[in-house]
Amino acid sequence: MGRLTTTVTGKFLAFDTSPLIYYIEQHPQYSPITDDLFDAIHRGNTRAMTSVLTLLEVLVQPLRSARLDLAHEYRRILTASTGISLFPIDADICELSAKLRSSYHWIRTPDAIQVATALQNGAELIVTNDERWRELKEIQVVVLKDFLKP
Numbered sequence: 001m002g003r004l005t006t007t008v009t010g011k012f013l014a015f016d017t018s019p020l021i022y023y024i025e026q027h028p029q030y031s032p033i034t035d036d037l038f039d040a041i042h043r044g045n046t047r048a049m050t051s052v053l054t055l056l057e058v059l060v061q062p063l064r065s066a067r068l069d070l071a072h073e074y075r076r077i078l079t080a081s082t083g084i085s086l087f088p089i090d091a092d093i094c095e096l097s098a099k100l101r102s103s104y105h106w107i108r109t110p111d112a113i114q115v116a117t118a119l120q121n122g123a124e125l126i127v128t129n130d131e132r133w134r135e136l137k138e139i140q141v142v143v144l145k146d147f148l149k150p
Contacts, residue, residue: 004147005036008046008125014118015050016111016128017057019144024058024073030129033147037127041083049085051093051117053110054078087121089113096120106132115139 015037021027023034041048055078062070078086096116101107107115111130118126118139125140126133133141 004033004127004142004144005040005045007142008037008040008127010046011124012047012049012122013142014114014121014123014126014139015048015054016114016126016130016133017050017054018129019127020050020054020058020074020077022129022144024070024077029148030144033144038077042081044083047083047085049087049118049121049123050078051114052086052088053113053117055086057110085121087117089117093117093120100136100138104135106135 019030019034019037022030023038027034040046055074058074058078059071062068062074078084093113093116096119097109097112100112100115101109104112111133114128115126115133115136115138123139125142127142127144129144131143131145134143
């Protein structure tokens with residue numbers, strides 16, 4: 001069990017798009033960390049959620065490059081995996097996203113939607129690889145880079 005797994009065990013976590021991409025596409029640097037993370041989710045050691053926006057973001061490149069197998073794998077993980085919930089974007093999330101954007105001038109709309117979805121649905125922490133998210137005060141942010149072996 002890795003340090004990230006220890007950090008998230010027993011928690012309801014949200015994840016940004018990048019951890020899922022690293023996991024599915026076996027990123028050479030980050031896949032050992034994300035393999036542990038998603039294995040912990042699949043084993044039931046932690047529950048996870050993300051915004052439906054993640055589905056949009058992960059499908060673009062596989063569809064553009066006619067990698068229907070990869071698009072199918074993303075869909076399967078997000079819509080049929082035990083332990084992962086996919087939440088819709090509604091008016092309340094849009095309102096909260098706007099508040100986040102007004103408070104944090106650096107946050108982009110998709111990122112604000114990810115964070116707002118996590119907050120609205122009770123996530124205790126959010127996993128990303130965007131270091132700017134450390135500035136968020138509303139939720140505990142876990143940055144994958146922090147778990148790379150030196």
